[in-house]
Amino acid sequence: MSSDVVETVTKMVTPIVNKHNFELVEVEFVKEGQSWFLRVYIDKPGGINIEECAMVSDELSEQLDEADPDPIPQAYFLEVSSPGAERPLKKIEDYENAVGDYIHISLYAPIDKKKVFEGDLISFDGKQITMDYMDKSRKKQLVVDLDKVAFARLAIKF
Structure with a gap:
């Protein structure tokens, strides 16, 4: 189920990050304790800032709210952030x-x-x-x- 959410959200967020000339580093959907977290990591040359993370979060949030059927039926927290200084190498x-x-x-x-x-x-x-x-x-x-x-x-x- 987690991989389905990651795949669906990746398809939804890719056009958003591309529109702003950002890079989609990773999408993960994980349970920590009793809570689910949808984490989207974005970057750009020179680094991403908090306003850019908030902008992508707002646009993705709107798309997730409008999606029918709901791709994530359980409650979750959406976090959009930079991968940080120790960014994973995946691609x-x-x-x-x-x-x-x-x-x-x-x-x-x-x-x-x-x-x-x-x-x-x-x-x-x-x-x-x-x-x-x-x-x-x-x-x-x-x-x-x-x-x-x-x-x-x-x-x-x-």
């Missing part, structure tokens, strides 16, 4: 745009007994990522197929 374009950035990846299976890496994304060819990372005090390079990556996001270097 091919996300990886392409992140070349040169510091990233965090988790793998499905370990490489050299490690499943988590943080480092600079050096290149992405559509199928493989190449990143430089530090292993103790030595700089190393990791080349891994994208289908081996369980999760990836931008990271903040400390």
Whole structure:
């Protein structure tokens, strides 16, 4: 059911974000405690601001209220926000745009007994990522197929 809501809302919100030249990063519909949350993450070069989030929220709210049949029959909270500084990398374009950035990846299976890496994304060819990372005090390079990556996001270097 949750995936149906995400699919329906994605179709509804895509024209809204496209109209404003924003990017739809992700839509999620999750239950936390007793409450349901419909979260829409949007972005644009240079970052999204609170007024832009409110504008998309208002337009999406109006469409959801007018939709018949109601795509979300239970009560829920709508949240439209930026994906933040540690934005997830999900689409091919996300990886392409992140070349040169510091990233965090988790793998499905370990490489050299490690499943988590943080480092600079050096290149992405559509199928493989190449990143430089530090292993103790030595700089190393990791080349891994994208289908081996369980999760990836931008990271903040400390």
